[in-house]
Amino acid sequence: MSETKNLSPVERIKTKSDGLRGSLKESLDEPITGALYDDDQTLIKFHGLYQQDDRDRREERSLKKLEWLYSYMVRLRLPGGFLLPKQWEGLHEISNQYSTGVIKVTTRQTVQLHGIIKSHIKPSLQQFDLLKLDAIAACGDVNRNVICSAHPKQSALHETIFAYADKISTLALPKTNAYYEIWLDKEKIGSSETEKDPLYQDRYLPRKFKIAIAIPPNNDSDIFANDIGLIAIIKDNQLKGFNIAAGGGLSSTHGNSNTYARLATMLGFVATEEQLLKAVYEIITIQRDYGNRGDRKLARLKYTIDTMGVDAFKKELAIRCGFELAEAAPYEFTERKDYYGWHQNHEGKWYYTLFIENGRITDTETTALKTACYEVAKTGKANYRFTCNQNLILADILPENKAIIEAILVQYGVITHTNDASAIRKNSMACVAFNTCPLALAEAQRYLPTLIGKIEPILTKYELLSEEITIRMTGCPNGCGRSPLAEIGLIGTAYGYYNLHIGGDRNGERLNKEYKQHLNETQILEALDHLFSNYAKARNPAETFGNFVTRLNLV
């Protein structure tokens, strides 16, 4: 069914990898370089790792006749983004022993550690294994970490819905045992028979695949940015089923007009768990069979659906499922945010959402975030939930323990830090970019905090500082920081330059559009000053910034 000619080189690497093993063992043992053999650099992604290098140091090291400073990023598979306190303690210790020390909360509800050198990968993964944590399929052309609305106070059914993240993740796990053999030194137990993978076969997917679940009215998991977006339909406090949307994806390529950001298309509704899992599974098989394997820039499900046409896609899905999806049930999103500070759920348990700028958990002069989280873990009195906006919820705290946790948060400056951050800062997001991301054209997480510091005075000038405007920055157009779904999106074009996009809505249901190209900082601030000045003067009551610039046809 798929094209066999002109396969991209990655396709060859996958099919001849012997269940994602490749020559990873030999690569790890090669002493002359901190890098892996070329093909293994692709395969290691399927094991949740990326080979990276410190781009700040390239030039100087070349002069010193040293190779680039290679290290590895490991990303955990955490469906729904949940850790027990013991697991947090372990994560904290591994991060100190082997990585840069920063625990990075990602935009997909998991954590990653950077700067692990080649000889430390195995010890790190082995320690994670002791904590019952793994990184299987956290990256690569497979289903990635399944994300879910984060805050238990949203619904009494949160626990039930949350469990689906794990069910779907398990459903779409690769069957190979390579991870256990390579990283955990387990005997080769898999045979070609037991490792037979009906979902991924030997070719996996044409490209990465992302699934998200949202519990209305909060679209905190940004479901329309995903290959599959699931909306829990709740009526009379009962879970009635899920709406299924498919074909979302935000990445594009500068200068390639065949690429574009796209919101997921609503396909319909399923009422039972069995039907839900079947439909998700078969959407993946359609993408496996019809996706473009020649051009990786056109390989995501969104292009497959647009090439087939939505109706043909639905028809194929019905054939594969053996049933048709019902009409989508009505739902309404009214927000897309994290509930900072203390909140209580229906059972009376307490939750504290910490603000973590761009997901970087580390100690600074003013706030000892990382130490605070570690101290909380040592009490054993709070679980850890990551949000889809790179923040952290200290969760499931019994009323009698609230004061203990609060005292730790106060001691390390966490509460002040969370309360004092401005609305725009709390609604900001940035991808990793420099110095480790090989795709970055411009800075993102290292720069956005500074830029916001310069935007805040402008907002203050127009009395807009309390407006919850979303602003997101990505260092390239690949969309890890989901900037096309922000009211203000900044997409790196070259070092120090960004395209300015505006006009996304607040709930993640409308993409923003390019307003100005290739701006430096001064030009960005000038443009925003102008826009904010108009917004303050001419907006309707309660009109969001994104809606305002759209109503005025500014983009």
Add this chain to the structure above:
Amino acid sequence: MQLEKSSRLKELVHTCSKEELIWINGYINGLLYETPTSVSKVSILYGTETGNSKSLALNFSTEAKKKGLRVKLIGLDQYKLQDLYKETHAFIIISTHGEGDPPDAAKAFMNFLGQDNLSLPQLQYSVLALGDTAYPLFCKAGEDVDALLEKAGAKRMSATVKCDVDYEQSANDWFTKIMDSMQPATQAEAATTPVVASAKSHERKYYNGIIHTNINLNDIGSTKKTFHIEIGTEETVDYLCGDSLALKPVNEYSIVQKIIELTGADANKTISLPKATGSIKDLLSNNLNILYLSNSTIKKYAAIVQKDIPPTRVDLLDLLQQFPVNNSTQFEEILGILLPMAPRLYSIASSPAAHEQEIHLTVALDTFETETGEQTGNCSRYLGELAVKKSIQFYIHKNNAFKLPPANAAMIMIGPGTGIAPFRAFLAERDYTGASGKNWLFMGERNFSSDFLYQTEIQQYQKTNMLHKISLAFSRDQSAKIYVQHRMLEQAVELFKWIEQGAYLYIAGAKHTMSVDVEQVLLQIIQEQSKITNEEAILYLQKMKQEKRYQKDVY
């Protein structure tokens, strides 16, 4: 001929004037009967971001060598730009990124080519441009290189070939075409005329050199400093791989000045000493040892100033401060007791064939503890501080006991630390001359990430099959210290096999304790592997020494 082609040809011919037909006739004749140019040496330069250009360059280099050409293969990030004036045949492989940008590694090269007055009339070149048609400025960097070289008066051997993401075929065609257009010069032409040692060889020949490059090879975080120094000379220096360079350091100017201030001596007054005549300033700077004085010098000093001075090795300045001289006459007397500055020897790290008109050194900054604290060696300090363009004087110290084996003999090199220096020369020479013997290098340092001396060069030798085995020992990357002798023991069977098959074995570097330990281990291996007594093993090694198969350059 295909019908379509022949009709196109007829169409073209039909429109041509007689003159144009004559020109076409000549042109086609030229294409058909062009004789390959005779070439002895080519340079393959690559600018890489993702590694594609580099892996092509490595393949091409192997092919060109097979053809009998001498090849210089180097990344543009490490290319010495001044060398462009010397190149006769250069083939450049360069990729394009972002908005028509060259790889970071090629930026300095591009800037150099962009100079207004650049003139390269001696150069013939061809460019292979890698790119991606999905971007608007396809292969822009390659086009730029081509245009700039043409502007500088270089001659294009064949048109730039632009490759898309599936580059292999067009790239190979490009190189095959180039290879077909040249043939290796006969050995007589190619061989560099050996410099015949002057008859009056007892007369020491001094050379003037200019510092071209001086870099610290160790990276941030290292506990060491190792300088790679390239010294350019106008005249061809008479030396062979394995020889040493001898020079005298110049004392630190600030110390000389302090001594003069302290003693009130007339800096410009000419003084005649048994071994040198010059101004006081010159003598103190260039001719006399004023640091870490010997006990006998201190005794003589004590006698002159008539003080009781403990026999602790200190600097002249310390003595002058603690036990001042009465007047400048007494100081002149002191000058008479100082030992002359002794020349220091450094094993040369370059090959006269491969590194034309240059001599390279690998100099570790010597640090040692004295009773007055940590000191640095005067000569290594002096060399490390030598700025580019500074001139120095040196002579060659011949070492006939440390010479390359016959071209087809296998070679085992054991050179931890700066012991790598002569082996860098050996490998460069063997690579350049296409010696067929196998090579095995043992080297070691403290840490892999910061101290791997000449890592990228060694990686290149490994990739181009110049280096058949490499055994690395980084002593401080794990809790137990690992040195080269541990690696030798691990490889005992293979090592002895090489020796039995006639390999030449070399040790370079620290005499104590490295060379002693290595020799012990070597004896142990010989004894165990051939099941003989210790005394017999000693005889075995002595026999190797007589056959010149065991050579040492230790200090």
